[in-house]
Amino acid sequence: MAVIVQGPSPGSRDFALGLSKALDYNLVEAYHKTFPDGEAYVRVEAGPQEVAVVVQTFSRPQDTSFVQALLLADALRGLGFQRVVLVAPYLAYARQDKRFLPGEPVSIAVVLRSLSTAGYTDLMTIEIHKEEALTAFKGNGVSISPYEYMARQIGLDGSYIYLAPDVGALKRVERLARALGARYDYLVKKRDRITGEVTIETKHLDVRGEKVVIVDDIISTGGTVSRAAQLLLEQGARQVEVLVAHAILAGNALEKLISAGVKRVYAANTLPPHSSDLLQYIDVSPLVAERVKSILSGVE
Amino acid sequence: MAVIVQGPSPGSRDFALGLSKALDYNLVEAYHKTFPDGEAYVRVEAGPQEVAVVVQTFSRPQDTSFVQALLLADALRGLGFQRVVLVAPYLAYARQDKRFLPGEPVSIAVVLRSLSTAGYTDLMTIEIHKEEALTAFKGNGVSISPYEYMARQIGLDGSYIYLAPDVGALKRVERLARALGARYDYLVKKRDRITGEVTIETKHLDVRGEKVVIVDDIISTGGTVSRAAQLLLEQGARQVEVLVAHAILAGNALEKLISAGVKRVYAANTLPPHSSDLLQYIDVSPLVAERVKSILSGVE
Secondary structure (H helix, E strand, C coil): CEEEEECCCCCHHHHHHHHHHHHCCEEEECEEEECCCCCEEEECCCCCCCEEEEECCCCCCHHHHHHHHHHHHHHHHHCCCCEEEEEECCCCCCCCCCCCCCCCCCHHHHHHHHHHHHCCCEEEEECCCCHHHHHHCCCEEEEECCHHHHHHHHCCCCCCEEEECCHHHHHHHHHHHHHHCCEEEEEEEEECCCCCCEEEEECCCCCCCCEEEEEEEEECCCHHHHHHHHHHHHCCCCEEEEEEEEECCCCCHHHHHHHHCCCEEEEECCCCCCCCCCEEEECCHHHHHHHHHHHHCCCC | CEEEEECCCCCHHHHHHHHHHHHCCEEEECEEEECCCCCEEEECCCCCCCEEEEECCCCCCHHHHHHHHHHHHHHHHHCCCCEEEEEECCCCCCCCCCCCCCCCCCHHHHHHHHHHHHCCCEEEEECCCCHHHHHHCCCEEEEECCHHHHHHHHCCCCCCEEEECCHHHHHHHHHHHHHHCCEEEEEEEEECCCCCCEEEEECCCCCCCCEEEEEEEEECCCHHHHHHHHHHHHCCCCEEEEEEEEECCCCCHHHHHHHHCCCEEEEECCCCCCCCCCEEEECCHHHHHHHHHHHHCCCC
8 A cells, every 4th residue: 555645846736636536545745844044844744654655746946846855755765665656747857858068967867866866766757858868767767648648638639730849849749649640740940041031830731721739848938839839820820729748837938828829728737837718737647646556566 | 186166056156266276276167047947057167187176055045056066066977077076065954964753854864865976976064063964975075173273263262161052062162172272061951940940051160251152063043042142141251252163044043143142153154144243254265175185185
């Protein structure tokens, strides 16, 4: 029997509740506070049991969410838990997954190695940006693709064109579109030979009169998606929606998306929700629950 | 030949400069920024050399200072540095050095293990609260006691009584007082048998007419030291000064110390300075420079 431990980071509560319901495991809320000097403190009253599943998403302030996750692993190990699974619906630092320039760190590898060292035996996240990054985690690391599950919950089907914002994101869209029996494509930047103007276009398909869904893993500042949506609408798309795993929406991202004409953003509930009519959150905790069940029963 | 890398946390700059001057090593400032979503980024342009000495104190926000320290280690390892020394004048989370209650983490062990895993081969800090905590660091970990050096810089001598705020802090004061040929004691709480009133008293010595120095490792909220100072003055001490390694001074700590009648607080420059006439900072970077020289020349 396992216990779900709800971590203190914003956005973890609902996910932990969802997981606890779907799995019928007891939910324990980790006690937490901040000392007057700013240091984090956590404490868990649970056990002794064999397995703990910590739900702690890496929401802002990410560094504190990360430290709290480390502290929780050590606390649970100290209580005698043999297997400590981290469910981090959103894992920060995933985009710094290589040294783009000399002298840079591989930040996600640093984060994952620390999580192993702190005592996590298993790690489960939603869409880690680049799955290869998981090799830095010493235990069993799983990144779950939420797009097909989300699409089916929303009712997105083969009548839409699914678009990757660039060729690097094509695989993710291809997998989704094939599962839905839909057309898919990716966007490219094109420079006009005469005017020098740079525009964004679909590589193969014509979007005139079509319902389009841009699929991406993260919306941070919203710049890429907003520019893409605006151009697709100019090129005659009937409507543009966005399907995204992690809706960070930093700064004025929401305003940018709205003024670009995006009809709706569908996001997984991996981060604390923004309140906006533009956004619709899809609870992906049942999807994660299935995978937790699999790994704990030894199927994975 | 080694290079000093100045970390981005507040308070690291002056310490790195001091170290660079004392050791005559080149100083490189790590480039750093915060992404729009709040993630930290660092980059170092240096090398290839054999040894890097990173100066990064764990000032507020501590969790970000910690993450930046981890990222710097990975960046320097990626550049090919074989030996990466962390000089963290103030190391956060040092007071959570055991499980005071079941279900708590040993936070300092978590921090130290992560620093090893990230790539630091050596760690040097000022006064880690409990030296035994350093065993969690896999490499060569050193905690430097700054009190005698500070006392000699200030001119504190055998004419003062040195006091520990409690019996647990006695060793630190004993070592200092013996080096200075001074009297020392510790404070105890005493409950009046009739009134039930709790007062703080010295265990052995009479402070009437004496110049007293309270010696402690950290002043956080200032509560303990303020109460002690007030009572010592009520008991007839001529003046009360405070010698401390880490002046965190959270919240209204400074006001508390002033209204308690503390004449002066001497603090090492391990954290960003507060501006107050009450405070006098002592630059301990030359003391650390000596130890860096020793470990790099293989003496330690």
